Amino acid sequence: MLETGFPYSADASARVLILGSMPGRKSLDEQQYYAHPRNAFWPIMANLFGFDLSLPYPARLEQLHHQEIALWDVAHQCKRAGSLDAAIQQHTVIANDFNLFFRSHPHIQWIAFNGQKAAELYRRMVRPALAPPFADIPCLYLPSTSPAHASMRLEEKQVQWQRIRTLLQSAPHDQD
Numbered sequence: 001m002l003e004t005g006f007p008y009s010a011d012a013s014a015r016v017l018i019l020g021s022m023p024g025r026k027s028l029d030e031q032q033y034y035a036h037p038r039n040a041f042w043p044i045m046a047n048l049f050g051f052d053l054s055l056p057y058p059a060r061l062e063q064l065h066h067q068e069i070a071l072w073d074v075a076h077q078c079k080r081a082g083s084l085d086a087a088i089q090q091h092t093v094i095a096n097d098f099n100l101f102f103r104s105h106p107h108i109q110w111i112a113f114n115g116q117k118a119a120e121l122y123r124r125m126v127r128p129a130l131a132p133p134f135a136d137i138p139c140l141y142l143p144s145t146s147p148a149h150a151s152m153r154l155e156e157k158q159v160q161w162q163r164i165r166t167l168l169q170s171a172p173h174d175q176d
Contacts, residue, residue: 002092003028004077008101009061010070015173016110016164017101021117022075024083024146032057033071036083038147040154041114044161045069068168070105072096074121084148085117095125102134110167111137115144140167 005023020033027035034041035057042060046053051063064071079092102108113119119141127135142164143149143157 001081002077002079005073005075005096006031006033008070008072008096009033009064010072010101010105011065012105013068013107014065014070014105015068015107016112016167017070017072017105017108018112018114018164019118019122020071020073020114021085021121022073022078022080022088026083033061034145036147039145040147040157041145043154044145044158047158048162048165068107069164070108072101074118074126085115085144085146088117093121093125095121095129098126099129099131099134102130102137107173108137110140110164112140112142112164114142115146115149116141117144140164 003022010017023033024036024039026037027033029035043053045051045060045064049063049067051060055063061071074095075088075093076096077092077094079089111122113122119139122139140163143152143160145157145161
């Protein structure tokens, strides 16, 4: 089945871009990033940045924007049976336009990958086509928050994902 992802969620101050591969079936149905109830993304973000997990979806996105975090996926479109990254048919993937995104979000200092598939797709399909200096944006590889990545406990994932908060606290803001 051909699936189309979401537009990015970012404001002009974003310094960290969190990239997934492609929204899962539940997220596509709900039109919300990380909508599967067992996905650890929102519990981890709420824990890291001290907001209420029960906030409505738009308010949770606003909390991320307040922390200078943007969300998007590498794939704009692909064919996939089900929700698993392993089911993505590689030859059908059309990547999002990252040159346009980075030009319109000049403060991005880090890219954080939510799982190996996002990193693999970015490395293979996006990075070679990036204009300088976008290809030089440093990358952070984080464990997938997907319930399919059950080999790591939530607590272990939280420890790894704390690196985003550390980056935001230590990296200087760009001067215009």
